[in-house]
Amino acid sequence: MPELPEVETIARTLRLGTNGQPGLPGRTVSQSHVYWTRTLAVPQPDVFISQIQGLTFKSVSRRGKFLVFEIPPYHLLTHLRMSGDLKIVPEAEPAGSHDRVTLDLDNATRLVFNDTRKFGRMWLTPEPEKVLHTLGPDALDPELEPAGFFSMLQSKKRMLKPLLMDQSFLAGLGNIYTDEALFLARLHPAARADSLTFEQASRLLNAIHSVLVEGINHNGASIDWVYRGGSFQNHFNVYRQTGKKCSHCGAVIARTVIGQRSTHYCPACQAYQEKEEV
DNA sequence: CACGAGACCTGTTCGC
DNA sequence: TGCGAACAGGTCTCGT
Numbered sequence: 001m002p003e004l005p006e007v008e009t010i011a012r013t014l015r016l017g018t019n020g021q022p023g024l025p026g027r028t029v030s031q032s033h034v035y036w037t038r039t040l041a042v043p044q045p046d047v048f049i050s051q052i053q054g055l056t057f058k059s060v061s062r063r064g065k066f067l068v069f070e071i072p073p074y075h076l077l078t079h080l081r082m083s084g085d086l087k088i089v090p091e092a093e094p095a096g097s098h099d100r101v102t103l104d105l106d107n108a109t110r111l112v113f114n115d116t117r118k119f120g121r122m123w124l125t126p127e128p129e130k131v132l133h134t135l136g137p138d139a140l141d142p143e144l145e146p147a148g149f150f151s152m153l154q155s156k157k158r159m160l161k162p163l164l165m166d167q168s169f170l171a172g173l174g175n176i177y178t179d180e181a182l183f184l185a186r187l188h189p190a191a192r193a194d195s196l197t198f199e200q201a202s203r204l205l206n207a208i209h210s211v212l213v214e215g216i217n218h219n220g221a222s223i224d225w226v227y228r229g230g231s232f233q234n235h236f237n238v239y240r241q242t243g244k245k246c247s248h249c250g251a252v253i254a255r256t257v258i259g260q261r262s263t264h265y266c267p268a269c270q271a272y273q274e275k276e277e278v
Numbered sequence: 279c280a281c282g283a284g285a286c287c288t289g290t291t292c293g294c
Numbered sequence: 295t296g297c298g299a300a301c302a303g304g305t306c307t308c309g310t
Contacts, residue, residue, distance in 0.1 A: 081304045
């Protein structure tokens with residue numbers, strides 16, 4: 001469940017804690033376990049285990065789809081990829097079958113990185129920017145305004161869908177929220193970025209913001225067996241709505257493949273135009 | 279620079 | 295019922 005709203009929901013939960021349990025800031029790592037070696041991008045498991053022992057979490061934040069933990073003198077970075085989940089459980093709870101890395105904390109709880117498909121990664125590093133510097137502006141960065149976004153789009157000839165999912169262009173959007181944002185903006189996913197008018201670019205930025213904020217307000221989306229209590233899946237207009245009627249015009253929602261990813265859209269509301277300009 | 283194919287992984291659902 | 299194919303919220307690397 002790894003797009004910006006889901007990662008933000010996890011960041012908030014870990015920062016503030018849940019039902020009585022305190023959050024991560026202030027907690028010290030007593031012991032750690034690495035069950036799947038490749039989950040650690042860096043360093044090697046034995047080094048990781050010895051370096052993180054005794055360190056205290058200072059803060060929890062998010063950059064794009066990365067969770068960022070200050071744990072002086074290092075930063076712990078986590079990317080959930082397709083199936084990762086990060087949660088605090090009672091220390092007495094037995095290890096789950098897909099737990100990849102666990103950190104025992106000083107209050108009888110445990111931070112667990114559970115990841116069925118093993119695509120997720122963690123970095124323990126003194127130089128987090130070396131990992132994060134390739135990211136474009138955060139999709140919810142308040143400094144990102146229509147004029148700037150328009151010129152970003154003007155400089156690219158790619159199709160909107162793969163471009164918006166490119167984390168070096170804009171950080172945070174994935175398959176769900178890209179499809180939903182393009183629907184709200186009434187833009188075809190295959191339209192070329194440099195063909196948009198200023199008005200269309202502005203509409204797209206608004207759509208991205210509103211879709212992400214809606215997602216966060218619903219604690220993200222929960223689909224299939226990956227469930228975290230989010231409910232935004234009940235408010236999808238196009239994602240996985242193939243064959244259903246468009247909530248806006250009644251046309252049938254279509255599915256196609258763009259950039260090797262499933263893409264859902266309303267053929268009527270999001271009609272393709274060779275030139276988006278008038 | 280833009281794009282497609284293949285890797286990396288496990289689990290669920292679909293089609294015959 | 296059974297079994298293989300298709301598909302899943304992401305990204306990386308390589309070839310054209």
